[in-house]
Amino acid sequence: LFLLFTVTVNALEGKDCRESVRLIAESANLSEEQLAFLISGMYTLLREALRLPLSTFKQEVSSGSTWNPDKVKAAIPEDFIVDFSSVVFGNRRPTSEGTALIQRSRLPSIQDLKWRVDVAISTSSLARALQPSILMMMKLSDGTAHRFEVPVAKFQELRYNVALILKEMNDLEKRSILKIQD
Amino acid sequence: MAAPEPQPEGSRSLSALLSGIAQAAFHGNADITEELLRDQLYPEAPPEEFRALRAKMGGLLQSIASADMDLNQLEAFLTAQTKKQGGITPDQAAVIAKFWKNHRTQIHESLVSQSRWDHGLKNMSWRVDLKSQLRHIDQINTPVAIVEMELGKNGQESEFLCLEFDEAKVSQMLKKLSEIEESMTLLTQAT
Numbered sequence: 001l002f003l004l005f006t007v008t009v010n011a012l013e014g015k016d017c018r019e020s021v022r023l024i025a026e027s028a029n030l031s032e033e034q035l036a037f038l039i040s041g042m043y044t045l046l047r048e049a050l051r052l053p054l055s056t057f058k059q060e061v062s063s064g065s066t067w068n069p070d071k072v073k074a075a076i077p078e079d080f081i082v083d084f085s086s087v088v089f090g091n092r093r094p095t096s097e098g099t100a101l102i103q104r105s106r107l108p109s110i111q112d113l114k115w116r117v118d119v120a121i122s123t124s125s126l127a128r129a130l131q132p133s134i135l136m137m138m139k140l141s142d143g144t145a146h147r148f149e150v151p152v153a154k155f156q157e158l159r160y161n162v163a164l165i166l167k168e169m170n171d172l173e174k175r176s177i178l179k180i181q182d
Numbered sequence: 183m184a185a186p187e188p189q190p191e192g193s194r195s196l197s198a199l200l201s202g203i204a205q206a207a208f209h210g211n212a213d214i215t216e217e218l219l220r221d222q223l224y225p226e227a228p229p230e231e232f233r234a235l236r237a238k239m240g241g242l243l244q245s246i247a248s249a250d251m252d253l254n255q256l257e258a259f260l261t262a263q264t265k266k267q268g269g270i271t272p273d274q275a276a277v278i279a280k281f282w283k284n285h286r287t288q289i290h291e292s293l294v295s296q297s298r299w300d301h302g303l304k305n306m307s308w309r310v311d312l313k314s315q316l317r318h319i320d321q322i323n324t325p326v327a328i329v330e331m332e333l334g335k336n337g338q339e340s341e342f343l344c345l346e347f348d349e350a351k352v353s354q355m356l357k358k359l360s361e362i363e364e365s366m367t368l369l370t371q372a373t
Contacts, residue, residue, distance in 0.1 A: 107346035109346045110355070117362065126294065132370070146343060155362070155363075159363065162359060
């Protein structure tokens with residue numbers, strides 16, 4: 001049982017557990033169905049626990065725990081409670097929380113940005129161009145890459161906007177009007 | 183213009199002719215044909231005469247646009263043309279000068295964009311959200327910026343990129359943009 005527990009915690013921390021699960025399945029006398037039941041039960045239990053902010057908890061968690069009335073049916077052995085509590089309240093919590101933060105629904109973000117300033121000296125339409133232009137290569141977190149040109153005027157606009165965004169974010173943090181307190 | 187205009191009609195027609203030539207040559211307007219220009223502007227002129235006029239004016243405009251002449255260069259250039267055999271009259275020079283003064287920026291932009299073949303950044307819009315609740319975590323209060331960038335080419339449909347930035351990423355981006363700005367300043371100082 002403890003092995004299953006370890007595996008579940010690892011899963012919450014974003015690690016690949018297929019190998020571990022397979023080993024458990026082979027060594028224990030559990031049918032696939034029972035195994036699946038146990039793992040999903042533990043996963044949901046822990047996930048729900050991690051979902052609620054730390055401050056709402058009391059350290060004592062009993063088998064008929066108040067924060068998860070549905071799980072009352074699942075008879076959780078006493079010694080197990082200790083392990084559960086240690087994950088929810090103890091040192092490993094930040095790791096699980098960290099993973100949850102990363103895996104949430106989000107739009108792609110910029111992973112890498114490379115740039116280059118080109119100056120066109122002469123073109124087929126202009127004998128004397130001397131026009132600087134910025135070339136950008138953006139790699140996003142979803143794996144796509146985008147290459148595009150930014151004329152000087154647009155670049156200034158871009159720079160102004162980004163500075164404005166940063167200022168807005170700073171202001172927002174300072175104000176924190178919407179700080180939802182428990 | 184020091185001398186009185188002998189043919190005010192002529193100036194207007196010439197000005198219109200220059201516009202037409204510019205439209206066809208620089209802005210890629212294929213509808214403006216020689217036929218059309220002659221019919222509209224110089225209906226009484228014999229075709230060969232008109233063709234010669236158009237060719238001469240077209241050539242001049244091409245030289246002026248290609249070199250992106252400033253006013254000094256333009257004056258020198260046009261004065262030289264008036265002194266040439268089979269060149270232009272001072273009145274015509276005046277009309278051309280006035281035309282270039284008014285249309286220089288527009289034509290230059292058009293020519294520059296003819297050498298841009300990649301996607302270009304056309305527009306960006308953004309907003310800053312405050313994330314308060316998520317499925318997995320009940321309470322966080324971090325600002326996040328959502329940025330939409332329009333990337334497109336001339337005459338093609340734009341692609342819209344929707345991106346997310348946390349504060350650290352915005353800061354990083356700003357730093358990179360500052361580096362670019364520095365690099366460009368050095369460049370323009372050198373040229």
